[in-house]
Amino acid sequence: MTRTVMFLKKGVFFMKADRLIKILLLLQHGEKVSTRALSEELEVSERTIHRDMESLSAAGIPVYAERGAAGGWKLVDNWKQRLSWLKEKEVMALFLPHADKVMKDLDMGISSSEIRDKLLLSVPGETKESAGKLWERIHVDMGTWKSSTSETLPAMDVIKEAVMNDTKVKVTYEKANGDVKESIIKPLGLVAKSSTWYVVLLNEADQFRSYRMDRIKACSSLEEPFERPEDFTLAEYWEASKKKFTKSLPEYAVRIVASPIALQRIQFTGRFVRTTYQGEEREDGWTELELSFNSEEEALGFIVGFGDQVKVCSPVSLQDKVRERAEEIIELYK
Template sequence: MKAERMMKILILLQYGKTISTPTLAKELEVSERTIHRDMESLHAAGIPVFSERGKSGGWRLVDDWKQKLSWLKDHEVLTLFLPHAEKLLSDLNMDASIADLGDKLALSLPEPSRERALNLWERVYIDMGTWRDKKIDLTSVMGVLQEAVMNNKQVSIHYEKANGTSKEISIKPLGLVAKGSTWYIAAQNENDDFRNYKVERIVKAVLLDEHFDRPSDFKLADYWEGSKQDFVQNLPEFNVKVNASPSARERIMFTGRFVQTSEFDKLKQKGWTEMELIFPTEEEAVNFLLGFGDQLKVKSPTYLIDEITERARKVIRFYQ
């Protein structure tokens, strides 16, 4: 426990900042006296840690002192060798050679950690793309957004919404997020409200001269997780209960689309199954169910049966 605590102290100090004893005690959930004892132990072990007195004083390391990679635990070292998503690196204009990166990291490791890390590199591959990737050139837009995020500069963007309308707005970019292979920019709009913008819908981005103050309590990962939960909770829902034939059930389960509850453990005659499906709208439900023909039978809501029947009649009349 003490060894892990001192390792965490070293990691915190290697950011180059002076950290007070109360801050370290709060971060590590120990007493200030324990922090002082840990610092004495680090000093005795030859770690160049020293204290600065005064109002803004605290603990810090000698400038440019860095911990060696070999001090990391084996499982922590292995995480460094998980292959990177090459598409995302390319989108960020970081076209580094993955093979060269692995070789350089491996040189920093002792045996047998080196062999285990290289085995992981050769046996795991991460592909963030879809089966049919859309060829969208994000180079110019991503370059502007990256510079804005790193330097707290405002950006004017021409943004196309999903409904086809467009607008030009000024935003304060706070971070880039890759959701699968799709990039989003988390930002504050002109009213300082937090918003997420899909990067592929940004037709043009212009870096402005104006800087902005980044919210001191903003943490990108925490914000994104909260934003994602809010988005899912606010999605419209339209539930439909159906009886599904074996073939329809297999198709639905294979894609995983719309299924809220896969089955109710009720197998009907000839293998038909009760299922509950969830759709964003009633219109999407009708289109989806109609496409299965006589392989899905609606149980509720019952009025949907008339809607599907009438739609089917229209299709027949259209082709007569």
């Protein structure tokens, strides 16, 4: 019962804090706003608005009421709480567009444009124009080229709550090889890697692991708290984990010469191949490259797809495999 009352009090507190911020933002436009208009905008009673104004005044914000038919609430001398303690580049950094997909996946209930509009009210005048231009000229898109309506993450709500509250979760997880395992995890943080979400966690043996959120087939909160490692930093762990994973990947090096058309495609397709060396363009227009793949089979499929626009120089074994694959294709279409 006590715990329920505590959560209710917290909820009321955050609702009021959010309402006070909204009132302040409305008043920062510099015009008078009536009690009725505020109550309708915020969906509370006029009496609640009067109490909110008393709270703002007690917090040191100079609000006052003008009486009469044309009266309303106003800030003294167009007072504004500006972001004046930040340097210009720091203010500009706040205006880098946010990824709407991330906020949607996390169910934040707000768009990047709403954040921009609220921030603009608090920016010094000399920075406002530059901040607006930054937002208009840079866009962050973390979705895939072919977004699907089925890109939902059923486990997100449960995992997000567990991350924020340090509570254990029971999950059913499908590995890359198709094996399915049920276990109890301790979620430490969420990471958005491009358009893919991961949860960094401690498993039942207290070992650090990273699970893809879309492979969690079922989960339920146990509401059992756990002790978060004191020296754990999510960003540092992720960067170290990423470097370790990259080093563990197998490398298969291939030396080729590519036509101008193939060269453009190879430079564009960075997802499947990494270019480790590029020579100067030859007299015939072709360019020598060294490419790195995860496996021979991956290299074979990639190179055959270019037809007569790419020639393998080494290894010789791959030349033989390309020739065999080409003969198989010819046989298929006879």
